Amino acid sequence: MTDSIIEPRAVSGFPEWLPEEEAEFQRLLGIVKKGFETFGFAPIETPAAELLEVLASKGEINKQIYTLARPNAAEEERETDMALHFDLTVPLARYVAMNFDKLSFPFRRYQIQKVWRGERPQKGRFREFYQCDIDVIGHESLDPLNDAEIPAVIYGIFTKMQIGAFVIRVSNRKILQGILLEFATPAEIAMEALRIVDRLPKIGADAVQHDLETGCGLPSELAAHIIEIAGISGRGADVMERLEKNNHSHPLYLEGAEELKLLVTNLAALGVPDDAFEVDLSITRGLDYYTGTVYETFLRDYSQLGSICSGGRYDNLASHFTTQHLPGVGISIGLTRLFSNLLDAGIVKPSAKSPSKVLVSVMDRARLKDYFSAATELRHAGIPTEVFLENKRFKAQIKYADKKGIPLVLIAGETEFATGTWLLKDMRNGIQTSISRKELVTCVSSLL
Amino acid sequence: MTDSIIEPRAVSGFPEWLPEEEAEFQRLLGIVKKGFETFGFAPIETPAAELLEVLASKGEINKQIYTLARPNAAEEERETDMALHFDLTVPLARYVAMNFDKLSFPFRRYQIQKVWRGERPQKGRFREFYQCDIDVIGHESLDPLNDAEIPAVIYGIFTKMQIGAFVIRVSNRKILQGILLEFATPAEIAMEALRIVDRLPKIGADAVQHDLETGCGLPSELAAHIIEIAGISGRGADVMERLEKNNHSHPLYLEGAEELKLLVTNLAALGVPDDAFEVDLSITRGLDYYTGTVYETFLRDYSQLGSICSGGRYDNLASHFTTQHLPGVGISIGLTRLFSNLLDAGIVKPSAKSPSKVLVSVMDRARLKDYFSAATELRHAGIPTEVFLENKRFKAQIKYADKKGIPLVLIAGETEFATGTWLLKDMRNGIQTSISRKELVTCVSSLL
Numbered sequence: 001m002t003d004s005i006i007e008p009r010a011v012s013g014f015p016e017w018l019p020e021e022e023a024e025f026q027r028l029l030g031i032v033k034k035g036f037e038t039f040g041f042a043p044i045e046t047p048a049a050e051l052l053e054v055l056a057s058k059g060e061i062n063k064q065i066y067t068l069a070r071p072n073a074a075e076e077e078r079e080t081d082m083a084l085h086f087d088l089t090v091p092l093a094r095y096v097a098m099n100f101d102k103l104s105f106p107f108r109r110y111q112i113q114k115v116w117r118g119e120r121p122q123k124g125r126f127r128e129f130y131q132c133d134i135d136v137i138g139h140e141s142l143d144p145l146n147d148a149e150i151p152a153v154i155y156g157i158f159t160k161m162q163i164g165a166f167v168i169r170v171s172n173r174k175i176l177q178g179i180l181l182e183f184a185t186p187a188e189i190a191m192e193a194l195r196i197v198d199r200l201p202k203i204g205a206d207a208v209q210h211d212l213e214t215g216c217g218l219p220s221e222l223a224a225h226i227i228e229i230a231g232i233s234g235r236g237a238d239v240m241e242r243l244e245k246n247n248h249s250h251p252l253y254l255e256g257a258e259e260l261k262l263l264v265t266n267l268a269a270l271g272v273p274d275d276a277f278e279v280d281l282s283i284t285r286g287l288d289y290y291t292g293t294v295y296e297t298f299l300r301d302y303s304q305l306g307s308i309c310s311g312g313r314y315d316n317l318a319s320h321f322t323t324q325h326l327p328g329v330g331i332s333i334g335l336t337r338l339f340s341n342l343l344d345a346g347i348v349k350p351s352a353k354s355p356s357k358v359l360v361s362v363m364d365r366a367r368l369k370d371y372f373s374a375a376t377e378l379r380h381a382g383i384p385t386e387v388f389l390e391n392k393r394f395k396a397q398i399k400y401a402d403k404k405g406i407p408l409v410l411i412a413g414e415t416e417f418a419t420g421t422w423l424l425k426d427m428r429n430g431i432q433t434s435i436s437r438k439e440l441v442t443c444v445s446s447l448l
Numbered sequence: 449m450t451d452s453i454i455e456p457r458a459v460s461g462f463p464e465w466l467p468e469e470e471a472e473f474q475r476l477l478g479i480v481k482k483g484f485e486t487f488g489f490a491p492i493e494t495p496a497a498e499l500l501e502v503l504a505s506k507g508e509i510n511k512q513i514y515t516l517a518r519p520n521a522a523e524e525e526r527e528t529d530m531a532l533h534f535d536l537t538v539p540l541a542r543y544v545a546m547n548f549d550k551l552s553f554p555f556r557r558y559q560i561q562k563v564w565r566g567e568r569p570q571k572g573r574f575r576e577f578y579q580c581d582i583d584v585i586g587h588e589s590l591d592p593l594n595d596a597e598i599p600a601v602i603y604g605i606f607t608k609m610q611i612g613a614f615v616i617r618v619s620n621r622k623i624l625q626g627i628l629l630e631f632a633t634p635a636e637i638a639m640e641a642l643r644i645v646d647r648l649p650k651i652g653a654d655a656v657q658h659d660l661e662t663g664c665g666l667p668s669e670l671a672a673h674i675i676e677i678a679g680i681s682g683r684g685a686d687v688m689e690r691l692e693k694n695n696h697s698h699p700l701y702l703e704g705a706e707e708l709k710l711l712v713t714n715l716a717a718l719g720v721p722d723d724a725f726e727v728d729l730s731i732t733r734g735l736d737y738y739t740g741t742v743y744e745t746f747l748r749d750y751s752q753l754g755s756i757c758s759g760g761r762y763d764n765l766a767s768h769f770t771t772q773h774l775p776g777v778g779i780s781i782g783l784t785r786l787f788s789n790l791l792d793a794g795i796v797k798p799s800a801k802s803p804s805k806v807l808v809s810v811m812d813r814a815r816l817k818d819y820f821s822a823a824t825e826l827r828h829a830g831i832p833t834e835v836f837l838e839n840k841r842f843k844a845q846i847k848y849a850d851k852k853g854i855p856l857v858l859i860a861g862e863t864e865f866a867t868g869t870w871l872l873k874d875m876r877n878g879i880q881t882s883i884s885r886k887e888l889v890t891c892v893s894s895l896l
Contacts, residue, residue: 006505008545008769011530014495016543018550019557022491038827040804040834040854043470047462047576048496048532048562063521068532071565073511079566082459084496095464097456102466104801104851106838109467114496118527119516124782128495138838145837147817158828175610195876269820271828320587333775353552356488372717379604380719385487388553389593390586403552406488 013119014128015336020350020405022081023185025339027351028161029112032132032333036110037159039149041134046091048116050064052306054094055319062086084116088133088332089317096137097321104322105139106146112335135330137317142327147293147313148329151277154268154297154309157333158437159276163347165300166308169233172260172293173312175243176226178253180218184403189216194284197230201282205231211394233280236264240279244351259292265291295331296370352405356386357448359401362411363394366423370417374410375438383448401427412437461567463784468853473787475608475799477560480580482780483605484558487597489582494539496564502542504546510534512565532564536762536780537580539767544585545769553587554594560783575785578872585765590775595741595761596711599725600718602745602757603734604780607724611616611795613748614756616724617681619731620708620741623691624674626701628666637664642732648728649691653679672738681728684712688727707740734789739763743779751788757781770795800853804834806895807849811842811861818865822888829889832896841848851874856895862884 010016017025033043038442040156049068059275067083085091096103114133119125134153136146149312151168173194180190196211203211205227212223228301232242243257260279286293299305310330318326342348360375362368378385385407388397401409411423411432420437426447435443458464465473481491487561497516503637515531533539536559544551560580565574584594584599606614621642622819628638651659653675660671680690690703708727733742740761747753759779766774790796806896808823819835826833829879836845849857859871859880868885874895883891 005771006501006768008542008766009499009502010546011495011497011499014497016492016494018468018547019490019492022493026491034830037803037832040802040832041466043474043803044464045470046464048564049459049462050574051457051459053454054457063518063525065518065520066516066527067519068514068516070511071515072513073566077511077512077566077568094456095460098458099466104848108834116496118521118525120525124592130498130845141838142840143837145835149820149835152824241556258527259576259876264819266816269817271824318456320454323453323458354488354490354556355485368714369717372714375716376600376717376719382486384485386556387593387597389591390589391591391596400552444775 010353011127012350013125014028015126015128015340018350018353020353021254021343023350023351023353023355024343025335027174027287028339028348029130029132029335031160032108032157032335032359033112035153035160036132039106039108039132039134039153039157041110044092044111044115045091046085046095046111048084051084053081053299055083055085055090055323057090064119066118086117087115088113088131089330090329091312092135092196092319093318096326097318097324100322100324105137106142107137107229108134109137111136120295124337124340126340129193129334129336132335134328135317135328137326137328140325140327142329144259144262144292144313147329148266148294149270150329151263151267151272151292154295154331155272155276158297158309160410163299163342167278167279167298168272168309169278169283169296169298170260170263170293171279171281172256173284173290174252174256174259174292175281176195176229176251176284178256179226179229180222181252182248182250183219183222185216185218185222185351189218191288192216193218193226195286197226197282198284198286199334200227200230221260230282232283233278233282236277238265239281240264252308254291263293285310285312289314293329302341302345302347305338308338312443334383354386354404354406355384356404356406357383358385358408358410358444359397359404360385360387360395360410361397361401361407362388364417367412370412374422374437378444379441381440381445383444398425398427408444410444412439437444450572452835461569463574463576463788465814466798466801468801469791471799471801471803472791472796473783476787476796477580477783479608480605481558483601483608484580484582484638486604487582487601488554489558492540492543492559493561493649493777494536494559495534498539498542498561499530500534501529502769503531503533503538505538505541510668512567513568514564531782534565535563536561536579537583537778540583541766542580542769543700544774545766545772547768548772553585554590555585556582557585558582572788574788577782577784580781580783581778583765583776585728585774585776588775590772590777590889592707592710592740592761593714595700595707595777596714597718598741598743598759598777599711599720602743602779603720603724603754603878606745606757611747611790613751615726615746615758616720617731617744617746618708618741619713619733620704621731621738622704622707622740624677624699624732626698626704627674627677627696628670629700630696630698631667631670633664633666633670637666639736640664641674642665643734645674645730646732646734648675648678654680658781660846668825677731681726681730684715684725684727687729688712702742703722711741718875733758733760737762740776748790750793750795753786756786782821802834802852802854803832804852804854805831806833806856806858806892807845807852807854808833808835809842809845809849809857812865814864815860818860822870822885825888826892829893831889831892833866846873846875858888858891858892 290312294312738760742760
């Protein structure tokens with residue numbers, strides 16, 4: 001039976017990595033996971049697919065959504081009522097509503113999963129990517145202290161990643177909203193004004209002034225004042241001082257300022273240094289979903305990447321699924337895009353092609369049991385170890401270790417078996433050490 | 449704006465767990481991952497979706513496959529040419545063929561990912577589930593020693609899981625095949641005969657004898673002899689002895705017996721004890737895909753679960769995608785099904801609802817900075833820690849720790865701040881210990 005060859009192609013926009021890249025991706029993923037757990041966030045996972053009516057809870061099914069079907073199944077089993085999730089927020093809302101009675105609140109969960117969006121394929125834009133999300137969900141209420149703690153989670157993770165200097169920018173939407181309401185702006189127009197202010201860094205003050213006046217009908221002076229306030233940014237204490245001078249009195253404004261102050265005040269105790277943090281009142285995050293604190297995180301040397309970790313406070317997680325009032329605060333890291341960019345920029349580098357730390361070379365296949373025993377000892381000690389199993393010359397074995405990035409090669413031939421003194425070749429510097437077979441694990445450990 | 453409430457339902461057959469169950473699932477997943485890496489298998493990950501022509505490489509698209517589409521997109525963007533993978537073998541074949549020049553052989557990779565199959569929903573049958581696969585892929589050839597090492601990987605993982613006694617059953621398809629060929633059975637009929645023998649444990653010897661005679665046209669004596677050989681099972685050395693007595697001479701038979709012997713001989717050196725291992729010549733694994741060694745693994749006390757880890761040697765991984773000859777050996781653990789059954793049987797138990805090891809209780813909100821500093825110290829030491837952030841009484845805080853399974857509560861009020869001696873309440877036994885605030889990390893660590 002001869003088969004015709006099919007060209008092996010992957011779907012465009014669905015990234016996959018070589019083993020040495022994947023190992024590095026997994027390392028970063030591990031840092032994120034550990035970072036989340038260090039703050040007491042518990043893992044959950046939801047299915048890749050949800051019912052269409054669940055995904056459509058916030059509005060229409062948009063054209064980026066991938067629907068599922070089994071076109072070759074019997075008619076009643078074609079299952080055209082589901083689709084892949086496009087974010088982890090709708091699934092979380094559904095999960096919390098469904099399991100409300102079994103969860104303890106405040107519910108602190110993290111979720112690290114792939115999401116899918118049918119975007120137009122182009123470089124660096126993915127249609128399948130990992131999102132790493134945390135949320136704290138309260139029942140009825142959720143203390144603003146939760147917002148204050150989030151920058152510490154962000155700081156911990158990106159510090160551990162060692163991907164260069166970064167800055168966490170924070171604002172509180174209530175501040176600008178309060179000012180707008182104080183000047184009798186209707187709520188919907190205030191919302192629209194925030195969306196316009198969100199574009200301040202992109203289109204500049206003049207364009208925003210124009211849009212606020214013509215698009216929202218704001219008086220010229222109010223528009224100018226909003227732009228002035230939105231222009232405030234800097235170290236926490238300085239910003240708070242400038243805000244206090246403004247003498248605004250709307251309760252929403254005061255609440256926003258108070259929440260921001262709570263955040264700024266506790267940063268040092270939470271281990272976040274001043275230079276990794278900035279208040280930036282121009283951040284409004286466009287979406288109506290967020291109601292108070294908002295976060296964005298930028299790499300100082302790669303600000304063109306945009307925010308690498310964003311989120312904020314919202315008023316009610318699951319209003320579409322339950323009558324329970326569930327306020328929350330959360331952030332999301334788009335790890336696939338970040339990783340891809342860091343790799344391109346050379347900030348993270350591919351790892352070894354193998355997790356093995358030791359290659360046990362085989363010089364005499366009649367002594368296989370001895371080689372396997374040595375490998376078993378190392379493995380029991382938790383040291384990833386390979387035995388070279390192909391029937392090839394020693395030179396090929398060394399070449400294999402070199403290509404795969406395995407740091408140590410264990411060597412034993414006739415002399416070594418006779419004396420009980422084996423050799424350990426360090427591939428990183430070429431140095432060959434004699435070691436006692438009996439102290440194998442100790443000797444290997446000391447070299448790793 | 450009032451929205452109507454949508455009933456929060458998940459898709460049937462797509463499992464999800466409560467946080468305390470998910471934590472346990474993640475623990476088992478971690479054991480599998482570590483078990484694979486200990487033997488030098490490197491992680492790779494392929495997209496959830498493949499092109500339909502890739503998935504169909506082995507034949508027609510079957511009705512279990514979930515195809516993807518974007519029905520609401522513009523006509524040219526509807527993307528109806530892809531589907532979710534139903535296993536990890538076809539994606540691996542595509543990946544290896546695509547990246548052939550960049551990989552080093554033998555290529556040892558593991559893959560832990562979800563796969564999707566549109567099965568009829570019923571209890572314990574999942575449509576979305578995790579597969580944990582390893583494969584060693586050779587270029588041109590792959591030494592049978594690779595087959596011999598696989599039971600050690602299996603043994604390591606299920607021993608660490610502590611899910612009771614298990615047995616790894618091994619056979620080699622070449623043995624029965626060789627006997628059939630020796631008696632001039634045409635190759636296709638020999639293959640069909642192996643498929644019939646695979647049902648021996650289910651339908652019994654009489655039915656198999658009948659099917660071999662009528663279905664394959666085997667002479668009655670040959671059929672009986674095949675059943676006799678297939679009936680051989682037991683400790684490795686015993687089986688090898690019985691096989692040698694048979695005096696079969698077909699090269700395939702001799703090769704199979706030799707490979708099996710290699711495996712049996714090296715088990716002890718690889719750390720696999722006799723009682724976890726059995727040769728069972730009735731195992732043929734039905735599929736034509738496997739050409740030599742085959743593995744199945746059973747829990748001794750829950751054999752009704754069927755094999756919890758299976759696999760085998762195959763002749764060519766990616767013949768549909770490349771002209772390179774890529775023999776391999778691999779196994780797969782269906783972790784979702786295993787976990788679900790272990791949970792139902794009470795063999796694994798839900799974990800704590802939170803990864804937190806310490807809850808820092810807040811008795812005086814004016815001293816928040818002190819509580820946050822304590823938490824920061826613990827977190828820097830890698831100890832998952834939560835501060836109780838809601839404005840509630842001490843009793844509610846203790847109740848929260850109890851409900852979430854957080855073992856330690858750190859307590860400080862006026863007296864404690866004055867003396868620098870804080871309290872640590874162990875929720876597991878109720879014991880309250882005075883500790884020096886300065887030695888916080890040491891004290892907490894000693895109690896965990």
